Amino acid sequence: DTGVSQDPRHKITKRGQNVTFRCDPISEHNRLYWYRQTLGQGPEFLTYFQNEAQLEKSRLLSDRFSAERPKGSFSTLEIQRTEQGDSAMYLCASSPDRAADTQYFGPGTRLTVL
Amino acid sequence: SQKIEQNSEALNIQEGKTATLTCNYTNYSPAYLQWYRQDPGRGPVFLLLIRENEKEKRKERLKVTFDTTLKQSLFHITASQPADSATYLCALVNQAGTALIFGKGTTLSVSS
Numbered sequence: 001d002t003g004v005s006q007d008p009r010h011k012i013t014k015r016g017q018n019v020t021f022r023c024d025p026i027s028e029h030n031r032l033y034w035y036r037q038t039l040g041q042g043p044e045f046l047t048y049f050q051n052e053a054q055l056e057k058s059r060l061l062s063d064r065f066s067a068e069r070p071k072g073s074f075s076t077l078e079i080q081r082t083e084q085g086d087s088a089m090y091l092c093a094s095s096p097d098r099a100a101d102t103q104y105f106g107p108g109t110r111l112t113v114l
Numbered sequence: 115s116q117k118i119e120q121n122s123e124a125l126n127i128q129e130g131k132t133a134t135l136t137c138n139y140t141n142y143s144p145a146y147l148q149w150y151r152q153d154p155g156r157g158p159v160f161l162l163l164i165r166e167n168e169k170e171k172r173k174e175r176l177k178v179t180f181d182t183t184l185k186q187s188l189f190h191i192t193a194s195q196p197a198d199s200a201t202y203l204c205a206l207v208n209q210a211g212t213a214l215i216f217g218k219g220t221t222l223s224v225s226s
Contacts, residue, residue: 004157033213040123042203042216043158056212091157101207102148103214105157 002026004106006092012112013082020078021109025094032075033103034067035091036060043091049075050097082113116142120204120217127194128225135189135220137204144206147180147187152201152219161202162189194224 005024013019025032030051035043046065048056051072061067064082069075079086089110093103121136137147146165150158164171164180164187171178177190191198201219208215 040218042118042205042218043214045208045213045215048212056210058213093157101146102160102163105150105159108155108157110155 004092004094004104006090006106006109008109009107010110010112012114014114015084016081018078018080019082019111020076021090021092021111023075023077023092023106024073025075025092026104028096029094029104030072030097031095032069033093033095034075034077035093037089037091037108038087046077079111082111084113087111087113116140116144116206116208116215118204118206118215118217120202120220122220123218124221124223126223126225129195131194133191133194133198133222133224135202135204135222137187137189137217139185139206142206142209143182143185146207147178148205148214149176149178149187149189150203150205150216152203154201158203158216191222194222196224196226198222199224 007022032049034046037043046061047067049069064080067077089108091108093105095103117140119138148163149161152158162178164178175192179188201221203219204217205214
C-alpha cells in the first residue's frame with residue numbers, strides 16, 4: 001500500500017492556460033474524490049467517482065473543470081482557461097467501496113495562477 | 115444544507131496540558147463524524163471516526179465525544195506534545211453519503 005499519490009505537487013501557470021492534475025488512488029479503492037482547499041478553509045468537495053463513473057459533481061465544479069477516471073484507476077482533473085480564483089490546493093482522496101467512510105488523502109497539488 | 119462550525123480558529127496550549135477542540139453541526143443528523151489532522155502543505159490524515167450510537171471513542175492520547183442532542187463533538191488530546199501542533203478538521207458525510215463536509219479546522223499550537 002503506497003498511499004494516494006498526486007502529480008504534480010506544485011503548478012504555477014498564467015491566467016488563461018489549461019492545467020491537468022493526476023491522482024493515483026490506493027489500488028483496491030473503488031471510490032475517488034476531488035476536493036479543493038483554500039487558505040484557512042477546510043477541503044471543499046468537487047466531484048466523486050465510483051470506479052469509472054462520475055456520480056456527483058459539486059456546484060463548485062464550473063464548466064471549465066472536467067474530471068475523468070478511465071478504467072476506474074487513476075483520475076485526472078483538468079481546468080481550462082484558468083483564473084486567479086482557481087489558485088488553491090487540489091486534493092484527491094480514495095476510499096473502499098462503501099459509504100464515504102474514512103478517506104485517504106493524497107499530498108495535494110498546489111496551483112498558483114498568476 | 116449541512117453546516118459545520120469549528121469554534122476556534124487557533125488554540126495555544128502548553129506541553130502536557132489537555133487540548134479540547136469543538137465541532138458543532140446544524141441542519142443534519144449524521145450517522146457518524148470524523149476527525150482529521152492536517153499538517154502544512156499536506157493532505158488531511160484520518161484520526162478517529164465516531165458513530166451516532168457511540169458516546170465516546172479513544173485512541174491512545176486522543177478522545178472524541180459525540181452528543182447528538184447538542185449536535186456537537188469534542189476532540190481531546192491529553193498530555194499534549196509539540197508534535198501535536200497541526201490543524202484538526204472535523205468532517206461529516208453528506209446526506210447522499212457521497213462526500214465529506216469539512217469544518218474550517220482549528221490550528222493547535224503546543225509550546226514546550
